[in-house]
Amino acid sequence: MGIQANPTPCGGVPACCNGGTIQDRLKATLQVATGSTCPCVDGATIDLVLISQTATDTTWSGSGPLGTCGSTIALTLACTGNHAVFALLWNISGGNCNGISGSVPSQNSGGCGPTQSLNLTYNGPFMLNPICCNDMTMPNLYLINVIITE
Numbered sequence: 001m002g003i004q005a006n007p008t009p010c011g012g013v014p015a016c017c018n019g020g021t022i023q024d025r026l027k028a029t030l031q032v033a034t035g036s037t038c039p040c041v042d043g044a045t046i047d048l049v050l051i052s053q054t055a056t057d058t059t060w061s062g063s064g065p066l067g068t069c070g071s072t073i074a075l076t077l078a079c080t081g082n083h084a085v086f087a088l089l090w091n092i093s094g095g096n097c098n099g100i101s102g103s104v105p106s107q108n109s110g111g112c113g114p115t116q117s118l119n120l121t122y123n124g125p126f127m128l129n130p131i132c133c134n135d136m137t138m139p140n141l142y143l144i145n146v147i148i149t150e
Contacts, residue, residue: 022118023150024050026060028075030067033124033143038133040069041144048077048148056080069132070095077120077148088122088146097132120148 026048032038044067048060063074076089091101104122124143133142 022058022079024060025150026077026118027149028062028077029147029149030073031145031147033145036124036143038069038128038142038144040134041067041128043067044073046073046075048075066092066095066097066132069097069128069134071097071132075146086120088148090126090146092128092132095132096134097128100126100128100132102126117150118148122146122148 028046028048030041030044030046032042044065046062046064048062050058051061052059058079059076060078061074061076063072065071066073071092071094074091074093078087078089079085080087087103089101089103092098123145126144128142128144130142
């Protein structure tokens with residue numbers, strides 16, 4: 001983890017990170033879920049940067065290639081609900097994956113606190129179609145995990 005100019009204490013309310021601070025720059029890594037196939041996504045990373053901080057919410061956002069699948073993914077991580085829970089939103093555009101979007105309404109810190117850096121794992125929050133994964137061997141599963149770290 002690199003030193004960041006302005007660690008963000010989630011709006012001064014530590015509930016999202018159990019009393020710890022969260023950096024202004026985060027990294028989301030996409031990982032194919034166990035039992036799924038979609039090699040063109042596995043290991044893709046997206047840089048998330050702080051875009052908004054209010055008394056009740058803090059938001060990081062970023063976009064980049066969906067691995068080598070030929071699409072773009074935009075991710076937003078928000079510490080919401082008066083800084084009580086995390087939420088993850090995604091939108092995939094272009095290529096064979098165009099139009100896949102959604103959100104996971106909440107996730108607690110799962111490994112973040114005064115002495116521990118952020119390490120959030122969303123297990124299978126979204127599923128890709130076979131065309132997107134360049135794999136037409138139905139009925140494969142195409143669940144993708146998102147791991148967010150500092």
